[in-house]
């Protein structure tokens with residue numbers, strides 16, 4: 001059960017995300033942007049609580065136990081996975097269920113992960129919290145690399161090609177006209193491939209956007225594109241109630257137009273404003289999207305059992321939050337079992 005497994009990971013890695021959450025979760029508008037309806041999952045909460053309790057007491061009891069979470073039978077009885085408690089290890093053969101190789105979660109599963117970061121514009125207007133100069137952007141990337149990080153792409157993530165914990169996936173939202181210079185002058189010279197989340201309504205039609213020709217050229221060079229709505233609307237239940245057609249356009253028309261403009265398959269979606277609802281997730285899957293990024297703290301994992309594929313975590317890079325993000329990356333890089341057990345750290349403490 002992904003939620004339970006993630007709750008477990010969250011329990012042992014709480015210290016990593018001891019960030020001022022309101023600054024990172026709601027970066028664009030002050031009001032809550034999530035529209036989460038209660039997801040009835042009978043027993044899941046109790047099961048998750050039991051897993052966390054068992055796993056944390058195991059971790060607390062013996063540092064050696066961190067080599068495999070399968071040490072605790074409760075941690076292996078994940079819903080939907082026919083794991084054999086206490087018998088399999090991280091390298092075990094697993095059990096075949098419905099054609100999938102299934103085995104208990106291990107520390108290694110949590111180890112192969114990435115932090116997804118979202119930049120917006122590079123206009124040199126410091127009054128905008130989401131804007132940076134090209135020099136500032138370059139310095140940020142260099143600082144991340146200096147911590148030992150690699151820069152896989154969203155495509156790498158989709159194909160499960162994430163190794164180790166020190167990975168940052170660079171995404172850029174909105175297709176601003178300042179993005180091409182950032183790609184040419186900052187990213188490509190460093191060998192970093194971003195993923196461009198664009199909303200087709202403005203591409204090539206407004207003064208503030210890059211053109212469809214530019215997008216197609218970047219994609220032809222191997223820079224993946226993703227969809228970011230059609231008109232950049234909040235794709236929520238209230239939009240669906242007000243205008244089902246606009247709601248569907250944000251998903252289906254967004255994909256079709258982005259594919260036509262980029263001449264590529266569009267498999268990833270980034271929710272404008274991080275706003276989503278259960279209906280949005282369902283329709284994205286129907287439209288053929290393989291994954292969708294929200295705005296919330298957390299890692300994405302190579303092991304798809306650990307990912308909420310239509311509610312993936314991502315952090316918006318803000319001028320006001322950059323220090324905290326870099327501190328988080330430093331804690332994650334320092335990592336190991338000790339680093340993950342940083343739940344005793346005070347919120348915002350970046351002294352590690």
Ligand SMILES: [Zn+2]
Nearest residue numbers: 173174272273
């Ligand atoms: Zn946006």
